[in-house]
Structures are given as C-alpha cells and as structure tokens.
Amino acid sequence: GAVVSQHPSRVICKSGTSVKIECRSLDFQATTMFWYRQFPKQSLMLMATSNEGSKATYEQGVEKDKFLINHASLTLSTLTVTSAHPEDSSFYICSAEGTGTRAEAFFGQGTRLTVV
Amino acid sequence: QKEVEQNSGPLSVPEGAIASLNCTYSDRVSQSFFWYRQYSGKSPELIMSIYSNGDKEDGRFTAQLNKASQYVSLLIRDSQPSDSATYLCAVMDSNYQLIWGAGTKLIIKP
Numbered sequence: 089g090a091v092v093s094q095h096p097s098r099v100i101c102k103s104g105t106s107v108k109i110e111c112r113s114l115d116f117q118a119t120t121m122f123w124y125r126q127f128p129k130q131s132l133m134l135m136a137t138s139n140e141g142s143k144a145t146y147e148q149g150v151e152k153d154k155f156l157i158n159h160a161s162l163t164l165s166t167l168t169v170t171s172a173h174p175e176d177s178s179f180y181i182c183s184a185e186g187t188g189t190r191a192e193a194f195f196g197q198g199t200r201l202t203v204v
Numbered sequence: 205q206k207e208v209e210q211n212s213g214p215l216s217v218p219e220g221a222i223a224s225l226n227c228t229y230s231d232r233v234s235q236s237f238f239w240y241r242q243y244s245g246k247s248p249e250l251i252m253s254i255y256s257n258g259d260k261e262d263g264r265f266t267a268q269l270n271k272a273s274q275y276v277s278l279l280i281r282d283s284q285p286s287d288s289a290t291y292l293c294a295v296m297d298s299n300y301q302l303i304w305g306a307g308t309k310l311i312i313k314p
Contacts, residue, residue, distance in 0.1 A: 094247075122302075131292065131306040132248070181247050185302065192238055193294070193302055195247040 090116045092184050094196025101172055101203055109167045109199045111182030117162035118184035122193070123155075126179045138165040172203040206231045208295050210305035219314050223280040227293030227305055230274070236296035237269055239278045241289045242307065248292055252278060283312045 091114040101107050111121055119140045124132040136157050137145040144157035156168040169176055179200055183193040207230040217223040225239070236255055240248035252267040254260045254276065260267045266279040276295075280287055293305040 132304045134304075137301075179245070185300075192250055192253055193240075193248075195249070198245075198247040200245070 090114075090184065090194040092118075092182065092194045092196045094182050094199060096199060097197055098200045099202070101201070103173055103203055104171055106168055106170045107172055107201060109169075109180055109182070109201075111165045111167070111184075111196050113163045113184045113194075116184070118165075119162060120185065121159060121165040122183045122185065123157060123165075123167050124181045124183065126181060126198075132181065135167075140165075169201065172201070174203045177201055177203045206295075206297050206303050208293055208303050208305040210291075210293050210308045212306055213309040214311050215308055216311045216313060217283050219283055219285060219312055221283055223283045223287065223310055223312070225278040225280075225291050225293075225308050225310065227276045227278075227295075228274055229276070229293075229295045229303070231295065231297050231303070232271075232274065233298045234271075234295045237267070237276045238294040238296075238302070239265075239267060239276075240292040240294060242292055243289045251291070280310075285312045285314050288312045 093112045095110045121138040123135045126132050134147050135150045138157045138159040140159045146152045159165040181198040182196040185193045209228045239252045241251045242248040254267040254269045264281045268277045288311050290307040290309045292307045294302045
C-alpha cells in the first residue's frame with residue numbers, strides 16, 4: 089500500500105505557541121489529504137480536507153484561523169495549530185486517499201500533541 | 205446525516221474463538237466498505253475492504269456485506285491476543301468521502 093509519513097510523532101508545547109505538523113505522501117501524489125483529530129477513546133473526527141493548490145475545506149465547528157492547513161505540493165500538507173491551548177491536546181492524524189469508488193485511506197503515523 | 209454505527213464494546217472473546225464485529229450504515233448508495241484496526245496510540249491500519257454483497261476472506265479475517273440490510277461485519281477466526289485493538293468501520297459515501305464509525309474495542313483473553 090501507499091506510504092504516508094507524518095512528523096513529528098509527539099510534541100509538547102506551551103500554551104499560546106504554535107505547532108506545525110507535516111504530512112507527506114512518499115510514493116504517490118496526493119491531490120487531497122485529510123486531517124483528523126482523535127480524542128482518547130473516541131473515533132476519528134474529520135477536521136478538514138486539504139486540497140493541493142487551493143484552500144482547505146473545513147468541517148463544521150473547526151476554526152480555520154486556528155487550524156491552518158497548507159497543501160503547497162502534491163506530496164506535502166501541513167497543519168499548524170495556532171495559539172495552542174490545553175484543550176487542543178489530542179492525537180492528530182493525516183491521511184491520503186486513493187481516487188475512485190474503491191479508494192482506501194492511508195494514514196500517517198499520527199502526532200500526539202500535548203499543550204501545557 | 206450519514207451515519208455509521210458500531211457497538212463501542214468492549215467485546216471480550218476467548219483466545220482461539222471467533223470474534224464478530226458489526227457495523228450498520230445509513231447511506232444506501234454507499235459502495236465501498238472498509239475495516240481498520242487501531243492499536244492504542246497508533247494510527248488506523250487497513251484490515252479488509254469489501255465492495256460486493258457476500259463474504260470476502262483474507263487469512264483469519266472475513267468481511268461480510270449485506271447492502272439490502274445496510275450491514276457489514278468482520279469475523280476474526282482463531283482470535284489471538286495481538287488482535288486486541290479497536291476496530292473501525294468506514295463507509296465511502298456518494299461524495300467519495302469516508303464516514304467513520306466510532307469503533308469497537310476488542311479484547312482477546314488468553
């Protein structure tokens with residue numbers, strides 16, 4: 089299957105600072121990537137759909153000014169959590185999906201963000 | 205609103221027995237169905253995909269799809285402690301977007 093690399097795997101930051109998470113597709117071109125957030129013992133929650141060369145599409149309730157998404161190339165999407173607060177502490181996962189009706193999702197390793 | 209429903213569990217199964225995980229979905233036009241396994245603190249990984257009614261077998265795993273009943277299941281034969289994880293059901297909707305279930309926590313008891 090395809091390989092998606094996400095970095096960093098863990099980050100601890102101070103409240104009020106910003107954190108950037110990178111998601112790279114290593115062996116294919118991903119015109120669309122997805123960013124999820126997962127709180128403990130809960131399912132994946134789609135935050136936004138990242139489109140190469142255009143603005144991201146955010147899900148209802150997700151602040152676009154707080155969670156900045158950039159998809160500047162076909163292999164790289166970044167999520168920046170701006171002015172992080174403790175309630176932003178979560179597991180953030182990116183994925184790239186194939187095209188067509190049989191598309192499956194390939195996930196990055198995830199980033200455990202802890203805001204102190 | 206399109207929904208994918210799973211029993212959150214935990215589902216406890218003795219080692220060596222068959223684990224049966226179930227999922228129902230609301231979008232009748234869905235065509236693609238996936239089962240993902242997620243270990244604690246890790247990202248989901250694809251276990252099975254199924255697109256047609258009936259059974260699909262891959263090693264110890266069997267996915268079953270019944271589109272008329274809007275039901276998809278995953279059977280794990282000869283369950284091992286390493287199968288203990290959360291299993292996520294995902295359904296692709298008519299907009300080619302994956303809709304995720306909340307996951308079922310499976311515990312295999314040695």
